[in-house]
Amino acid sequence: MPFETAPTYIFDLHCDTLDRLALHKSFPDAGFMEQDAAIPDARMSSLASNDCHIALDRMAKAQYAWCQCFAAFIPDHMSADWGWQVFCAVRDFFQSQLAEHAALIEQVHDARDIRGIVDNGKCAGMFTVEGGSFIEGxxxxxxAAADADVKMLTLTWNGKNAIASGNVTTDGLSTFGAQVVRAMEQRRMVVDVSHLNDTSFWDVVKASSRPFAASHSNSRAVCGHPRNLTDDMFRALVDRGGIVGFNFCRDFVRGDGADPTRDDVLFHIDHFLKLGGEHAIALGSDYDGCDVPSWLEPAQRVGELHTLFAHEFGAEIANAICFENAAAFFERNEVL
Structure with missing residues (x-):
């Protein structure tokens, strides 16, 4: 149903909620979500009501006009066939939840429909993939992933696969990886460079021709973790017309692993703004994939970021970071 009062608009480029639910106790050999083993199955089976960071019913009660990128996470250590099984399991679970909770969520098939979906009071659910190890040769x-309306693919996780190398390795984009990038661009599937090492990042810049994303990455100048972007990387994304999602992961917000404060978050956003990122910064929470600041847990508290940004940078910047930049990026991707 449409909102009775003006909602807060939120567009989040990355979460791991689908894996956490879809693979709960179903893929024990994959090592998924061992920390959830003690949670009753009834609380880990529904996207609408669960013990995860993100639940559709809680977000609906919070009155957000909300687009969420739901990732199927494929770890690097998996063979291509094993990774494909996981992808299919998560895809099928997502489809079952779309059917079961049609009043709360609708899949994004064309990004130009996002605003209409969220204005009608539903979550606009965008299907994405984190880790391309299921693509080999x-x-x-x-x-097949593009046919399932996967709108964005993070090329690697932290290690190396047939496409490229993640931030704990030293190799770059492979010859096959360059073919993957070109095919993704032809299918209008956004290339996501989060998790890549520096060599692979710059190889993607050379191999790609369209705007690309870092769905959940922060500023390395503020927090020196290799998962974060250098200033030159961020500028390259901005110059290409790309998008960067601010990652809530504690280890990527501040270097000592402590619970980040609101000021710690502002340091990253302010730095990106000074680099010309007014139209490139978005949210990339990594909910259900990491430990997030206590004041942003669970996900219905994400609106506190909009309040924080509006107070510090003004309402226009807050609206841009929390929704407009990401929405405009994906809308452009449909027509460029």
């Missing part, structure tokens, strides 16, 4: 599975 052939583009067939990439095209």
């Amino acid at each position: 052939s583009l067939d599975r990439l095209h």
Whole structure:
């Protein structure tokens, strides 16, 4: 139903909620979510009501006009066939939840429909993938993912796969990886460089021709973790017309692992703004994939970021970071 009062608009480029639910006790050999083993199955089976960071019913009660990128996470250590099984399991779970909770969520097939979906009071659910290890030697599975309306693919996790190398390795984009990037661009699937090492990042810049994303990455100048972006990387994304989602992960916000404060978050946003990122900064929470600041847990508290940004930078910047930049980026991707 449409909102009775003006909602807060939120667009989040990354969460791991689907894996946490879909693979709960179903893929024990994959090592998923061991910390959830003690949670009753009834509280880990529904996207609408659960013990995760994100639940559709809680977000609906919070009155957000909300677009969420739901990722299928494929770890690096998996073989291509094993990774494909996981992708299919998460995809099928997502489809079942879309059908079961149609009053709360609608899948994004065309990003130009996002505003209409959220204004009608539903979550606009965008299906994405984190880790391309299920793609090896052939583009067939990439095209199958595109046919399932996967809108963005993070090329690697932290390690190396057939496409590229993550931030704990030293190699770059492979010859096959360059083919993957070109095929993704042809299918209008956004190339996501979060998790890449520096060599792979710059190889993607050379191999790509369209705007790309860092769905959940922060500023390395503020917090020196290799998962974060250098200033030159951020400028390259801005110059290409890309998008960068601010990651809530404690280890990427501040270097000592302590619970980040609101000021710690502002340091990253302010730094990106000074680099010309007014139209490139978005949210990339990593909810259900990491430990987040206590004041942003669970996900219905995400609106506190909008309040924080509005107070510090003004309402226009807050609206841009929390929704407009990401919405405009994906809308452009449909027509460029």
